[in-house]
Amino acid sequence: MIIGIVGLGLIGGSLGLDWRAQGHQVLGVSRQTSTCQRAIERGAVDQASQDLGLLASADVIVLCPPIAQIFPVLQALTPHLSPQALVTDVGSVKTAIVLPCQDHWPRFIGGHPMAGTAEQGIEAAERGLFVGAPYVLTPTEQTLAADLDTLINLVNDLQAQVHICSPEAHDQAVAWISHLPVMVSASLIATCGQEADPQILALAQTLASSGFRDTSRVGGGNPELGLMMAQFNRTALLQSLTVYRQALDQVVQWLQQEDWAVLYQYLQRTQAERPPFL
Amino acid sequence: MIIGIVGLGLIGGSLGLDWRAQGHQVLGVSRQTSTCQRAIERGAVDQASQDLGLLASADVIVLCPPIAQIFPVLQALTPHLSPQALVTDVGSVKTAIVLPCQDHWPRFIGGHPMAGTAEQGIEAAERGLFVGAPYVLTPTEQTLAADLDTLINLVNDLQAQVHICSPEAHDQAVAWISHLPVMVSASLIATCGQEADPQILALAQTLASSGFRDTSRVGGGNPELGLMMAQFNRTALLQSLTVYRQALDQVVQWLQQEDWAVLYQYLQRTQAERPPFL
Numbered sequence: 001m002i003i004g005i006v007g008l009g010l011i012g013g014s015l016g017l018d019w020r021a022q023g024h025q026v027l028g029v030s031r032q033t034s035t036c037q038r039a040i041e042r043g044a045v046d047q048a049s050q051d052l053g054l055l056a057s058a059d060v061i062v063l064c065p066p067i068a069q070i071f072p073v074l075q076a077l078t079p080h081l082s083p084q085a086l087v088t089d090v091g092s093v094k095t096a097i098v099l100p101c102q103d104h105w106p107r108f109i110g111g112h113p114m115a116g117t118a119e120q121g122i123e124a125a126e127r128g129l130f131v132g133a134p135y136v137l138t139p140t141e142q143t144l145a146a147d148l149d150t151l152i153n154l155v156n157d158l159q160a161q162v163h164i165c166s167p168e169a170h171d172q173a174v175a176w177i178s179h180l181p182v183m184v185s186a187s188l189i190a191t192c193g194q195e196a197d198p199q200i201l202a203l204a205q206t207l208a209s210s211g212f213r214d215t216s217r218v219g220g221g222n223p224e225l226g227l228m229m230a231q232f233n234r235t236a237l238l239q240s241l242t243v244y245r246q247a248l249d250q251v252v253q254w255l256q257q258e259d260w261a262v263l264y265q266y267l268q269r270t271q272a273e274r275p276p277f278l
Numbered sequence: 279m280i281i282g283i284v285g286l287g288l289i290g291g292s293l294g295l296d297w298r299a300q301g302h303q304v305l306g307v308s309r310q311t312s313t314c315q316r317a318i319e320r321g322a323v324d325q326a327s328q329d330l331g332l333l334a335s336a337d338v339i340v341l342c343p344p345i346a347q348i349f350p351v352l353q354a355l356t357p358h359l360s361p362q363a364l365v366t367d368v369g370s371v372k373t374a375i376v377l378p379c380q381d382h383w384p385r386f387i388g389g390h391p392m393a394g395t396a397e398q399g400i401e402a403a404e405r406g407l408f409v410g411a412p413y414v415l416t417p418t419e420q421t422l423a424a425d426l427d428t429l430i431n432l433v434n435d436l437q438a439q440v441h442i443c444s445p446e447a448h449d450q451a452v453a454w455i456s457h458l459p460v461m462v463s464a465s466l467i468a469t470c471g472q473e474a475d476p477q478i479l480a481l482a483q484t485l486a487s488s489g490f491r492d493t494s495r496v497g498g499g500n501p502e503l504g505l506m507m508a509q510f511n512r513t514a515l516l517q518s519l520t521v522y523r524q525a526l527d528q529v530v531q532w533l534q535q536e537d538w539a540v541l542y543q544y545l546q547r548t549q550a551e552r553p554p555f556l
Contacts, residue, residue: 114485134485163485169478176470176478177486181493184466187525189548192454192555194521200447200454207392207412207441208455208555214492215459220552223545230533230541241530243472247465248526252519255508263508267501270467274498277470277486 002027003154004055006073007064008039008048010117011090013125015062015158016044021127022157027054030122038122053080060150062111063089067232071100078105086147092174093232094138094167102140107147110138110167112174113160128159135160138167168236175236177277179229180244183237185219186226188212280305281432282333284351285342286317286326289368289391291403293340293436294322299405300435305332308400316400331358338428340389341367345510349378356383364425370452371510372416372445380418387429388416388445390452391438406437413438416445446514453514455555457507458522461515463497464504466490 001024005012008030016026020043028045029052030036036048047054055061055077063070063077070089077087088111091097098110115133117124135155139148148164155162165173192212195201219226230237254263279302283290286308294304298321306323307330308314314326325332330351333339339355341348348367355365366389369375376388393411395402413433417426426442433440443451470490473479497504508515532541 114487136481136485161484163481165477165481169475169481172473172475172478173481173485176473176482177490180469181466181489183526183529184462185493186545186548187522187529188459188462189552189555190525190544191458191518191522193547193551194525195450195454197447197450199443200450203414203441203443203447203451204454205554206439207414207451209392211459211496212455212555214495215463216552216555217492218489220549223542223549226545227538227542231536231538234533234536238530238533240469241526241533244465244469245523245526245530247468247472248461248519248523251461251465252516252523255512255516255519258509258512260505260509264501264505266468267464267504269471270464271498271501273471274467274494276483277467277490277494 001025001060001154002058004029004058004061005045005064006052006055006061006077008035008044008122009064010120010122010124010129011113012062012064013039013042013044013122014127014129015064015090015113017042017125017127018130018158019154020044020046024157027058029054035122042122042125044122044125052077056080056082058085060086060088060154063087067091067093067097067228070097071104074101074104074108081105086150088137088151091232092178093229094136094170095235096232098138098140098167102142106142107144109143109147109151110170111151112136112138112170113158115160130158130160133160134163136163136165136170138165138170140167171233171236172239175233175240179233179237180240182218182221182226182229183241184244185216187219189216189219279303279338279432280336282307282336282339283323283342284330284333284339284355286313286322286400287342288395288398288402288407290340290342291317291320291322291400292405292407293342293391295320295403295405296408296436297432298322298324302435305336307332313400320400320403322400322403330355334358334360336363338364338366338432341365345369345371345375345506348375349382352379352383352386359383364428366415366429369510370456371507372414372448373513374510376416376418376445380420384420385422385425387421387425388448389429390414390416390448391436393438408436408438411438412441414441414443414448416443416448418445449511449514450517453511453518457511457515458518460496460499460504460507461519462522463494465497467494467497
């Protein structure tokens, strides 16, 4: 199969490495000539170009730019594609991407490989990045079964775990376990930073240990990433935040009323409910 | 110096090991004869007994039972003490302990060594547990300078970092960085567990990775510990939760109004504000 990859960073480059190793021909497009050259040198692609026209012969195209660029890239790409070309993406939100993309190119199926490293860029690309990791595909009612099968086979080539669901189900699930934690965690940092007494603030900073470190980690991460989650998964995130506020209001109420038995049951429940997520 | 330790678990046992190594005489009291025996065998104490009367000759007594037992143990202990005996504790909240304890025994000074391991009990006690760790002492206006100096010297013997503040400042600081994170984190777990669609819940559980794991860790911990924080540091925790809810409400509002520039600045600020806590 001829696979086109637009965006040769960590994800695009790692996909290319694995698929080439499986015997597929991989064509890569990047805005940077230096990235094109390194992708060829590293064996992530057979050919690379800054020109989307390189992908005219591709059977499947995987869009790996930043989320905000996925739809514009698809628009720029489609004049070059053969009508039977199947297009997918790797964005971490799905509804906001799948709806316009499928409207523009009916043979578009959303995808989200949930793997990564702390590093970015083509130099960070590695073989086997997706082994055992979840890879969500989000077909819709318009999706052709044969097209979905094609993508499932490609995901299987990566030894990733395929999960099939609607774009909306994906977005609600990642809102719970990825986007809500970022806002919860960021608000924790912002709150602690509001301590007005400099002695208490300094003491809090000194005494903070693993509990604060872990709970605040994702809230102290990349602001662009947090903003992107909010912008592109706004509906599901707002829904999650609404439920979260109700949960927090309950805790406040139990504390105000010194309802210790109920608070204890709550903490027993959260202890029991966490392991299925790990 | 003759030091008495009541409660020969991880903290009490580790204190005894270090202080004996510094040449102090250590007398231990535990409710369990087996613990007394193991504390002697492990070298954590010179003598041990179930009887608080053993501590009649102690210059300094350190109370290391669970928080709810600290005041009752002090009440049971004081008939045995010489009038000049200095008493301290190792509880993780201070105001709720220091006020009644100092009222009952004026030469009481609150203490909080912030070290620990995942293990509990005398078998987990170890030399050097407190090296480099914060050790908060919370004198009040009634505290004698000489008594505070005595405790500072003992903390220095452990090579811990002494921090001096009021009981109230301690409690507000640990509310921010320890007790608030537990409630924030527990509410995250409770919220995600409320997803009504079993397919989305299962997907969320499958897709959850390090972000959810870290943010939910302290909220999925020991329910007794979480309840204890809430019960004994209720005022400071409620204050922290109130500020936290306001921070969260702001995030919700920015999302509702799509005020992306302000949300981005907020996430930039939380990224910048986290490192001083690490």
